[in-house]
Amino acid sequence: MNLKFVLFLNLFSFISFGQTTISNNSEIKSYLDSITNEDFSGTILVAKNNEIIEKRACGFSNKEFKVENNFDTKFNIASITKMFTSVAILQLFQQGKIELHQPIGKYLNNYPNKSVRDSVTIHHLLTHTAGTGSFYGEKFSKTDKLRYKEIIDFVPLFVNDSLLFTPGSKYHYNGSGFVILGLIIEKVSGQNYYDYLTKNIFIPAEMNNTAALEIDSIVTNKASGYTQHIKKDKTLIHNYYYLAKASPAADYYSTIEDLFRFSKSLRNYTLLNKETTELMFEPKVKGYNTNLGYGIDVDLRYNQPILGHTGGWYGVRGELMDFMESGYTIVILSNVDDDGTTGTTKISDYLKNLIAKNKYKK
Secondary structure (H helix, E strand, O other): OOHHHHHHHOOOOHHHOOOOOHHHHHHHHHHHHHOOOOOOOEEEEEEEOOEEEEEEEEOEEEOOOOEEOOOOOEEEOHHHHHHHHHHHHHHHHHOOOOOOOOEHHHOOOOOOOHHHHHHOEHHHHHOOOOOOOOOOOHHHHHOOHHHOOOHHHHHHHOOOOOOOOOOOOOOOOOOHHHHHHHHHHHHHHOOOHHHHHHHHHHOOOOOOOOEOOOOOOOOOOEOOOEEOOOOOOOOOEEOHHHOOOOEOOEOOEEOHHHHHHHHHHHHOOOOOOHHHHHHHHOOOEEOOOOEEOOOOEEEOOEOOOEEEEEEEEOOEEEEEEEEOOOOEEEEEEEOEOOOOOOHHHHHHHHHHHHHOOEOOOO
């Protein structure tokens, strides 16, 4: 493990962090107070040293009936889901039930794609270096989304695809690798993927409002999603046709407080022991913008490491961020996507630069 990163992790306990400057907290509060319903639709949580210091809810969970978002509104979290899958895999590794650098055929001996079965490892899947492609393509868009009930239902979307490159040689972010990880979780644990996460992650972390929802289910306090990326004039429309039940790659529903509890449980070694947590957080590869640990982004572009994950899809935008030296945690969830300069992205960029200046920004 990288010595510099080990030294950083030895400072990991939030009780040892320096005191918050009054100006930082004051600036955060003032900025959050300035956000309007026109600027953002969703919820925001800011914590310091494991204590929530600010929460905001803006906009509407249902625009047609003007139902306002509140702190308990359940949002689709898209790829933030990958962190749950990663923790589940690392729990099985911690228990000695899997190895990270063995071909997946050791656990899925009947996996139909021989090149994947014989050459791809769990390490490759967790770091997006396996060479597998995305399954959120034309096949997915043309299928009946109600058919996806179990993890195995997603497999036909990609199982026969050739590898894009030799495993381990490149980085290529995709979802199908995490579906394969879900299959491994089921095979090794002997449990349904969804049941495994509930028992081993959501219950220990007290995440009572996190679930894989059926897309046709009626759920109290669930946000409808709205996308601006379909019509040329950017008119918002519903995202119903782009959603399915959650896979190990994306689309669980959660709340800002549940994701904060997940973050806190992970950082305080409730879900994994210290050694395995450090292994998860250690940078392994360089991604498009950030470095990656095991299923977690490690953003080193700022004056302190920021760990977490983003989530984005049609009508979905979210981010979980842990500022690893100053002790801040920020969760942002939205039911309206953005163009990279507005909404969730704008708020996230402002808070990252306020708390941890971008050391590469001119």
